[in-house]
Amino acid sequence: MIFDISGILKTDGGELPIEINQLMEGLNAIADDLSFESPVKFKGSILNSGGVLKLKGKLSTLYKSKCSRCLNDVEAEINTDIKEDFFEEGKGEEEAYTYRGKYVELEKVFKDNIILNLPAKQVCRKECRGLCPYCGANLNEETCNCKNEEIDLRLEALGDFFKNQENN
Ligand SMILES: [Zn+2]
Ligand SMILES: [Zn+2]
Structure with a gap:
């Protein structure tokens, strides 16, 4: 999931539309009882704001899990807004997302946001x-x-x- 951002790097305010519909197999390593067999979908853009790239958009995907109470299979959805900044390598804070040269890599930011949106305990329904x-x-x-x-x-x-x- 590497994008060429050379087109917007030269122009402050330049915006690159981003649309993704792609399987991310790396997500299956998050936990043993989670499986991501559907593509991750993202629709949004990257905006160059004075050299900081602002990623904004909506991310969604489906995953399979097990109910922590009854152990039945559960299919659940993640649907979240993403707003993240990418700094030129060496310029942001240590934990900041970065871009290098004319490329930005989005896989990690998507993975982080998916993890953030997983429930601490999956249940098949509230009344289980x-x-x-x-x-x-x-x-x-x-x-x-x-x-x-x-x-x-x-x-x-x-x-x-x-x-x-x-x-x-
Ligand atoms: Zn009993
Ligand atoms: Zn259950």
């Missing part, structure tokens, strides 16, 4: 009830008796306790 921690039943699809049994076991233990008390 997840799996029973005792028997593994998917509580969206069935109910189980584990909670009741747990209470029964506790009562039983309590009963034994009193019995032992009586015997002593």
Whole structure:
């Protein structure tokens, strides 16, 4: 995703339209349970503002993940506005995005923005009830008796306790 910016570098205020529709396989390295099989789409522009390149536009892509509660497959979308500055190499702050010569590389800025927009915990839906921690039943699809049994076991233990008390 390298773009030739020589056309706008000479002119302050010069603007280069950017349109991307491309698979970014590097995204699959973000996490084991994420897969990016759809292209990353971006529509926007790069503006030369006194030698600082201002990238602006909309980015979207789809990815597959697993619900952190019920472990079902989830397909989710990222849809975000991007606004980032690129400085000529050696001129910006240390962590700033840079361009070198007449080329700017956009893959990293897209990857960073995608990571930033991933949820901390993916869920298939807000109301997902997840799996029973005792028997593994998917509580969206069935109910189980584990909670009741747990209470029964506790009562039983309590009963034994009193019995032992009586015997002593
Ligand atoms: Zn779920
Ligand atoms: Zn259960």
